[in-house]
Amino acid sequence: MLGAPHPSRDREAAGRHGYPVLVERDREAAVLSGLAREVAAGMPGLVLVEGPVGIGKSALLDRLADEARDAGTQVLKARCTPLELDLPFGMVRQLFGGSLSGPGRPVPGDIPPDWQRLGLDPDALPGGADPAADVPHGTLLALYHSLCRMAMDHPLTVIVDDAHHADPASVRFLSCLARRLSGVPVLLALSRRTDTGVHTPQLDEIAAQSLCHSLRPRLLSDDGVAQLVRHMTGSGDDKEIPSDSLAVAGGNPLLVTTLVTALGPGDWPSATAGPADMDGRHVAVLREQVLRLLRRQSATTYAAVQAMAVLGEGAPPQTYARLARLDTPVFVQAVLALGSSGLVSATPDGRNWSFTHRLVRDAVLSDIPPEQRAERHRHSARLLLDNGASAKRVAEHLRMAPEPVTDSWLVAVLREAAREALLHNDPRRAIDLLKLCLSEDPDPAADAQVLFELGMAEAGVDVHASIRHLRLAADHLKDPQLRLTALTSVADGMLRAYRAPRTLRSQTAPRHHAVDDSDEPAMLREALRLLDSTTDPHSLRAEADNGHSLDLPGDTPGERAVLAMRAAIAVAWSRRVPEARAAARRVITRGIPACDSPTFVLSAATTLLFADRPDEAEPVFSQVRDASSHPDGPSQAAGMYAEASRRLGAFGEALATTGMILDPAPREHAQQLTALPAAVRVHTLLDQGDVAGAAATAVHAVPLPGMHTWQWDEYLCAQGRLDLEQGDPESALRDLLACGRSRRQWGSNPASSSWWFWAGKAHLARGDTLRARDHAEEAVAVARAADLPCALGMGLELLAASHDDRGAELPLLEEAVAALETSAAPLERARVRVAYGTALHTAGHTKDARSVLRRALETAYELGARGLYQQAHQALLATGARPRRPMMSGLGSLTPSELQVARQAAAGLSNLEIAELLFVTQRTVELHLTSVYRKLGVSGRRQLYTALEGARAERTTRKHGRGGAAGSAGAGAASEPRR
Template sequence: MTTAHGDSSREPQPDGPDPEPVERERELALLGELTRRTAAGDPGLVMLEGPDGIGKSSLLRALVATARAQGLRVVHTRAGRQDHRLPLSTIRDLLAGLDVESMPPVTWPERPGPSGPDAQVPWPADVDGADVPFDVLGELQEIVRSAAANGPLAIVVDDAEEADAASLRFLAHGARRMAGLPVLMALTRRSGTHVPALNEVAALPLCRVLRPRPLTGAGIGLLARRLLGTETDAAFHASCLAATNGNPLMVTRLLTALREEQLPLTADRFTSVSEQDIPAFRVRAARLLHRHPEATVRAARALAVLGDEVSPETGARLALLDSAVFARSLLALVFLGLVTSNADGTWSFAHTLLRNVVLGEMSEEERDTAHGRAARLLHDAGASAAEVAEHLRQAPSTTHQSWARTVLREAAREAMLRASPMRAMQLLRPCVPEGTEEDCDPSLLVELGVAESRIDPEASVRHLSTALDRATGPELRLQALRSLAEALTRQGQVARAVGLLTRYRTETAVPLSGTADPQLVEARLLMAATGNRSAFTELLEAVSFDLSLPGDTPEERALLAARAAVSVTRLDRVAEAVAAARAVIGRGTATNDAPLFLATAASVLLYADLPHEAECSYQRLLEGTDALLDQTYPSLLALSAEAHQRLGSLDPALRATAAALKDVTVSRASRYEALPLAVRLHALLDRGDLAQAILLEKEIPDPVPDDSWQWNEVLCARGRLHLDTKDHERALAVLKECARRQAEWQRISPAVSPWWYWAGHAHLALGDQGAAAALAEEAVTGARSAGLPCALGSGLELWAAASDGERPLLLEEAEQVLMGTRAALVRARVRVARGKALQRLGYTKDARAVLRQGWEEAYDVGSRSLYTVAHRALLATGARPRRPVSRGLGALTQSESQVARLAASGRSNAWIAESLYVTQRTVEVHLTSVYRKLGLSGRRQLRDVLESEGIDNSEHEQ
């Protein structure tokens, strides 16, 4: 036996050339060669083996055409037809086309009932014709010999495995006796079929077993061009290949379905596939599946219901099949190209589209029943609650059972721990069908209401109100009351929420701690109100903002942090707010205090123009927060990025925003992604990457989805972008809208948002110095009174730009104010402005010194735009500056580089000091310089930077 194309992989054979685009040229060449040899008088035997749709019949048709062109007589039949049920019926049909002179008589075996070729009486089930006498086989073989004596002959049988047993016996008999006959016998059979007679044929030395391989991506492109008359790209070809496993029939049906439904021929068509995506393809592919035995269909349905990585044991139990039968069915599905095996012994559908083919042809009732059975099987086998719950969600008829509700609630609690309230809500809602709230467990209603609070506040209020009315236990009542107050606040019903808070204080006459403490409830109300402007405004008039709390308990610290955050944004008692925030951070611990309120305290420092202090707090929180399980982690990343951006550490700011926006679709961003979007825009503009900023801004929703304060920051960044693109009028309009919204939120501190700074420059660009000066004067007044150095420095710079005579003095004061801060970019911007002012007044030498310093600082922080401005101004003074090397690894001194490598290898400062014979203070100074030059915030990022530059630390780890 000779096997051609024995590997069904899409990859080329290791010892052969790359496959042709459609991978049929080799097969056609082999068939053509066999036909030519038979025409010359040699025998030939070929068996085409493969799954349905791989192209066996097409190859047979090509063989028939070639044989006739070569002068061969061709007899051709397809086994398994309705009239091929009786013994030797396939051979009768095959040889009926031979008109052989002096054909010897054939003694056909008799069958029960009326005789004659037209008799319609079926044979009994136990009579299969396998015991046809040998002399009958000999007579049939003599017919073939007689026909071959008159000229070369081709005997072609498609779907040979469907032939009756007697016909199969004759095919094997004739194949063994082809020596010396100019006869070409060509058979096809489906992969995975076990037919002894065909196995015997395939094992003969003369037989060539041809296994057509799937199409390649290039072959799919060629087929698409032939079928559709259009060119398609490689990405589309790859998507088609993944969806069909390269099965030519499946590819053809898919392409035809796309054409019929006038769907775009792009890879995007396959990125999000739903059950109703390509109905025409689903119908065609389901028809192909149903050509297989019922067991194969049941196995496919079981795999489709269970999803990815299905174990054979679970699949067989769900399909109600014996393990051996299920294994054979899996093999048939593999040959068909529907499923693939995984390295761990499990099975999966090759593509979501193929899985949806099977699910789509199941009725809703069948899917419900199957998912319910799958859930129970997995539950009894010890699967996780999340895995079982996924099936219960799709089996509504099962969720009324007590075990199912227990699983759904457990999975919902896990989802809440992983900061996925949407999933928790989806899991819990089937447990509370519409109209059954009064009969449900109150604790279940509370869990559902909490999950709904940020997604569907109206439903949350309804469910929590019902739970509060029906709850009897004090702990559950307090939990329901507290959650309801938060939900009402988010919905804007502040009066009712405050009334509940008063009621809450009454019901908790006995001092409580933890989540039941009234102070913590009030803190949560304040935080909940930050998502609703009208609720926020109303709540400010209803609660106290006493900042004299000692902060001895986690509950006191939470309330203190929330009050301080509101105060600092309103420019109210900023110094007291800073002291309160420092007390919260200093006394709070990761084990006792919620990260939300510790982050809120750090934000007080950020809005008080202490970005370095805030960033240190954010970093400690990030290091102690689970990135996967804590819902505050993305917010911490965004706030940390803003602190970096204010400090002028642009690379860390961009890295943090990228992490915060990971897996986020910008066009569908919510208010929780608005802040990192705004910070990223600012950081890109600070760096001078205008093109990237424009691309990002185009993806952001316009107008913004709601009036939450986070979107105000996006408006500010968007206005600044318009200013940089010279669209001054549009910039001013956007910034004025930002100003209006900030005032409504009472976020009036100039250190909260820089909208006023960019609005002032928009006024200047439009020639309105008075309006710019008014904005600057208001910012300077507020910043002076509250002790906000960064805002004061920026305000003085804007005031200088809007004035004529006092410009150098204002800029000099701004520079002095900023000397005590770490806001490197703001300081560099002021220095460049002062240097240009001195140059205009004729103080060239002084201007050169100031500009050089600002030029180097702009280079240090990585602001290409400011660096370019400073460089041009410096050249105008007559200077010829060399390119500064004060940033990056090249800027490190030998000592700094040595300390950086040791620190990156995990050594402590004390160990490094002892190893290098220096003081710990010297090590700290070196590391501070390293972090500044590399734009890092700490030791954790140092190893990544050194490794990315290909620097090995192993030599320092001895």
């Protein structure tokens, strides 16, 4: 009951509303009543009711729903079941009363009419997205805003019972809603079981929020059990119930209710121990009582109940009877007899029966020997198939008899069910089904089609198994298109795995003979062999020494794949870089998204990036990232996109991209996928002068045992640079030289990694000019020969800084500035100009020094590089100049972050949506918009679009401008750097 002083009122309410009487739940009831009143008054609330099965969670939430309605709030309620786990947004559909079942129906709360576009398609998410990982963030925000609009009309109570059974997409929505309750008159009430052994991280995060009230109802005391029994039996006292029998119930309300319903007082068993939780001895006690009752029935009745337990609900009586080997009328009479025991209930029309609780069915199944149970499941599958049941239901019974199937009809059913599972974004179920079609040692020739389907299903779950199965199938598939699909998927998998399985080494030994250009599968196999070589430094060097032709026209997917890999290998070792760059451009310009593997397109874009052409690589990385269908594919392309953006000086874009990868990744789950984004983010924050932010980011990358990848090397480079910025050159050299030793095994390209530049700076910090000069001279020699302008400029700057002859410093820096004039590297250009301007001033060329330093100052401000800005500012003051105050109005006065926020606001996004998109707080967005309005002289969002019309053209000019254009586009347009 909700309050001890009013038992009669509570019993009346329970009877009226259909939930069980609540006993010894005063504290929980008080909390829920208080929350119901608070939400009615316009305050937010969050509560999580936790406990084992049968503890009374649903009854508490039912009572909360009644009190919320009595308080005048709207109530949305859903009860999750395991059957909805593969239905995207199944729980959300329940909340909205079924109005999301199809387009054209009225939707409460003004749900956007394009909800199907947002991902609430009745059958699946758009594009086959995985609801566990790929739910568009805009979908979650749209649902959240819809609830907010409902709550603005009337306070809202959202109740989700058994949230642990909610589908992944709905769980993400609950997490999204719980994080944004502040200021919204919504009470979110959830319940979950604690005895399943499965933990949902998003529900754990909800429970950890400061707003959340956690309620954990306790087991009933002996007095509570007696009170519940009196209520159920209508008895005025409990003398007829022995005290030791009360202990058998253990205080769990469900067990008490089940035992009282199924057994008379004389049948109560004795107990020799105290209460235990429901997931242990109580389940055994309940099973014992259920089986004890059933064994009193006739053999016919027991056979009928076993058939029901094996087949499950929803089958026609004839099917149950055939499985039980009974006549249909005999089966019906047996089930009617069971109905009087309280273990089985019938629908109103009497056509279907079901167990009153899942634990009852589990008890029956546990009494059937495993061999007999497996045989009956196979028999059930045959019976259901004959009756026209769906492949999904038939396959479920085959899964319960986990032995490989040999009959062709069984294989056909399992494959059909697997295809259906994939359509509903459940690859794990598809994998389980397809594995039943194969023996422990499958025959690739006979099982090629099944191996192909299994490998495709495994692509997003177990990449190594996917590669193994697709390779087995590829040579035996009769359809050429399927062979191409298999080989392309192997390439994607190898990229996502970062290293090929050891078993592939024997298949990928270096080849020196030519490949037949007309044999498309052979070309793809050659591309896979080259891709595999990139996972081993010795194989990679051998392929580079082979001097493969880069003259393929790239007219077919196979040719483009081979061309992309040959170009990437050549650039890694700084061999024929102009030819490799041209080959990569052919791959990209002639590629067809529907035919070409993203793996090889990504390789071509990486070639351009490491050939010092980040402006050409950036849009390709962006396209691959947006088009990737694999869960971890976007992270790989996004990491490279962030690096290209950083090199182009687009720090805001680099931080936003890396934030989307790193923010959801717990530190203990960091791996290869987060090493590169973490490195890029550390470099970017250091470029901006944010040493504290870089140090906080560094904890995201944690090495895995045996981790040896170039992504991890790049993280070591970033960590070494961070140590250098923190004044610890010794630690910096330890990480930077470790990175260098590893990178030298993978190539000699100074544009692929800046470890050598920062190692040289660390040597200079220690006074070791000789070693710094060695790094610089090596990089300059390679960069000159390979036409790597950015690496050349950086190397010349380091060489000038390490030169003992100050007279040679100016020519080196002049050459560095000239090299960077044609590069798309504004930050490096500004850094070299600071060094050049300082050297000019030291040599007595004050006027020229001021001109160079002013351009460096302007570029540093435009990029938001606060540290470099301060260096340029101090150097300019040292020349006696007085840097003029920049414009405080107009487009040129906007910082990159302000311009980014202004564009989103002009496009119609709210402050909250902008904050979510850019990974900043709403307060930050508000401050940026206030500054934008003041600088542009506008009063609101409506005038922003007109004011920003010329922004894109101006920014494009700045981005692609060379020399003075890139450096002076923002001349006079800067104030003090943002803090």
